[in-house]
Amino acid sequence: MGFESKKIKEIYAGKVAETYDIHVAHFFKRVKKSTFSDSSMKNGDKVLVFCCGTGLDFPHILRKIGKEGEITGVDFSSEMLNKAKDKIRKNKWENIELIEADITKFKDKLDKKFDIGVCTLGISIIPDYKSAYYNLISYVKNEGEIIIGDMQLATGWQAHLNPLTISFSKKYGGTYEGHKNSLELCSMMKKELTDVRKKEFLFNSYYYCIGKTR
Numbered sequence: 001m002g003f004e005s006k007k008i009k010e011i012y013a014g015k016v017a018e019t020y021d022i023h024v025a026h027f028f029k030r031v032k033k034s035t036f037s038d039s040s041m042k043n044g045d046k047v048l049v050f051c052c053g054t055g056l057d058f059p060h061i062l063r064k065i066g067k068e069g070e071i072t073g074v075d076f077s078s079e080m081l082n083k084a085k086d087k088i089r090k091n092k093w094e095n096i097e098l099i100e101a102d103i104t105k106f107k108d109k110l111d112k113k114f115d116i117g118v119c120t121l122g123i124s125i126i127p128d129y130k131s132a133y134y135n136l137i138s139y140v141k142n143e144g145e146i147i148i149g150d151m152q153l154a155t156g157w158q159a160h161l162n163p164l165t166i167s168f169s170k171k172y173g174g175t176y177e178g179h180k181n182s183l184e185l186c187s188m189m190k191k192e193l194t195d196v197r198k199k200e201f202l203f204n205s206y207y208y209c210i211g212k213t214r
């Protein structure tokens with residue numbers, strides 16, 4: 001069973017938020033860079049970022065959308081959002097709005113549409129990941145882009161590494177079930193979106209999947 005939302009929120013309060021960037025930023029830098037280079041994101045785009053956390057995706061997105069673009073970041077942890085606010089202040093970024101909310105219940109809350117919807121390292125820790133995914137899609141224009149990046153259950157010979165990757169992600173809410181859900185989500189994207197491409201990293205324990213909305 002996955003952790004409940006309340007438990008996940010507790011995980012991201014306090015120490016995890018304090019040390020998140022130190023422990024995670026370096027590890028995922030290369031895969032994040034690769035994910036956003038493969039995106040069709042362009043100057044001026046409006047980007048919705050679910051589970052934005054401390055904002056590790058923001059520099060990669062800003063590099064592509066420039067000052068004319070806009071980012072709306074949503075996360076339910078005030079501690080993680082405070083770290084994102086620090087980053088925004090230090091870098092003098094002026095085109096980022098942050099919203100504290102549960103993305104599984106974030107339906108019809110904004111009255112605008114986005115060019116791109118992003119969720120990285122979120123789906124695999126959210127028990128109701130399907131609501132999160134469909135809420136993200138609901139905000140993206142037709143022929144816009146959905147970008148999901150996450151841990152997953154590796155298959156084939158790399159499957160024996162799953163206990164190791166799950167124990168690494170446990171501290172952040174990762175579970176066997178969650179890594180399996182994330183694998184499932186990519187299959188859903190392949191059925192429901194167009195031009196879907198998936199790339200795997202870290203012995204197939206991490207992937208990004210990018211597709212276009214219909």
Ligand SMILES: C[S@@+](CC[C@H](N)C(=O)[O-])C[C@H]1O[C@@H](n2cnc3c(N)ncnc32)[C@H](O)[C@@H]1O
Nearest residue numbers: 012051052053056075076077080102103120121
């Ligand atoms: C592993 S961090 C990922 C942060 C960022 N996307 C990154 O790649 O560094 C997961 C984030 O998801 C957020 N989160 C988990 N469940 C959520 C939910 N139901 N609604 C909103 N945020 C959620 C947590 O608060 C945390 O900030």
